[in-house]
Amino acid sequence: MTAHDDERTAQLAQSLSAVRTRLDAAVDAAGRRPGDVDLLVVTKFFPAEDVARLITLGEKDFGESREPEASRKIDELRADAGGDLGDVAFDMIGSVQTKKARTVARWARAVHSVDRDKLIDHLATASKSALDDGERSTPLGIYLQLSLDGDPTRGGALEKELPELADRVEASDSLALRGLMVIAPLDGDVDEWMARTAQAHERFRARFPQATALSAGMSADLESAVAHGSTCVRVGTAIMGPRPLISH
Numbered sequence: 203m204t205a206h207d208d209e210r211t212a213q214l215a216q217s218l219s220a221v222r223t224r225l226d227a228a229v230d231a232a233g234r235r236p237g238d239v240d241l242l243v244v245t246k247f248f249p250a251e252d253v254a255r256l257i258t259l260g261e262k263d264f265g266e267s268r269e270p271e272a273s274r275k276i277d278e279l280r281a282d283a284g285g286d287l288g289d290v291a292f293d294m295i296g297s298v299q300t301k302k303a304r305t306v307a308r309w310a311r312a313v314h315s316v317d318r319d320k321l322i323d324h325l326a327t328a329s330k331s332a333l334d335d336g337e338r339s340t341p342l343g344i345y346l347q348l349s350l351d352g353d354p355t356r357g358g359a360l361e362k363e364l365p366e367l368a369d370r371v372e373a374s375d376s377l378a379l380r381g382l383m384v385i386a387p388l389d390g391d392v393d394e395w396m397a398r399t400a401q402a403h404e405r406f407r408a409r410f411p412q413a414t415a416l417s418a419g420m421s422a423d424l425e426s427a428v429a430h431g432s433t434c435v436r437v438g439t440a441i442m443g444p445r446p447l448i449s450h
């Protein structure tokens with residue numbers, strides 16, 4: 203794997219620039235400041251080469267959603283970079299099985315999909331081991347995933363369950379509560395869902411003022427999310443193109 207100056211890089215540069223233009227316009231339209239909203243480029247299903255291309259284009263924040271795909275990809279990138287990826291960071295945005303907590307804690311800056319007490323306990327233990335072993339140097343960031351409609355297939359906890367989960371995160375030195383994450387349901391009006399998300403985040407922050415982050419918005423709904431206070435949009439398809447079908 204080498205530095206890239208090929209057709210795919212040109213394609214990524216173009217789609218990235220289009221998404222950054224959309225994001226800047228959304229931030230401006232919402233009367234927010236440039237830099238208020240982070241862009242997490244979601245590279246799941248795409249090869250390490252594409253992440254390397256995006257790094258050469260100046261991107262530093264990436265989202266991955268599956269193990270062991272993420273671990274393999276990041277190991278490959280690290281090896282290629284001579285062991286150190288500098289300030290490039292990867293967040294885990296997909297659901298985490300408790301048995302995968304240990305490997306996720308080795309590479310993830312934060313986990314965006316935390317929705318149950320048992321997972322918090324596993325991540326706390328895993329992050330502590332990773333800190334003790336020098337595999338990470340900072341506590342694992344935690345976003346509690348809010349379920350807006352209670353649909354179990356998308357994951358997430360109900361709003362009323364969040365304070366207890368947050369207390370559990372706060373009780374661990376190896377975890378750091380960042381805020382909330384949401385995936386808007388496909389049905390209904392996305393602005394309505396995002397408005398409800400903003401209200402839930404405000405109520406949550408009244409109890410946990412340090413939980414300032416709101417991970418909301420994807421390729422199709424980033425404008426609405428930014429209008430309703432998102433601090434981190436997770437964009438895959440609009441940058442990477444359609445995800446390839448992968449057989450297991």
Ligand SMILES: *Cc1c(COP(=O)(O)O)cnc(C)c1O
Binds near residue numbers: 385421436438439440
């Ligand atoms: C895949 C994924 C995304 C990116 O979705 P796109 O519609 O491709 O932008 C965002 N968030 C989560 C949790 C995902 O799994």
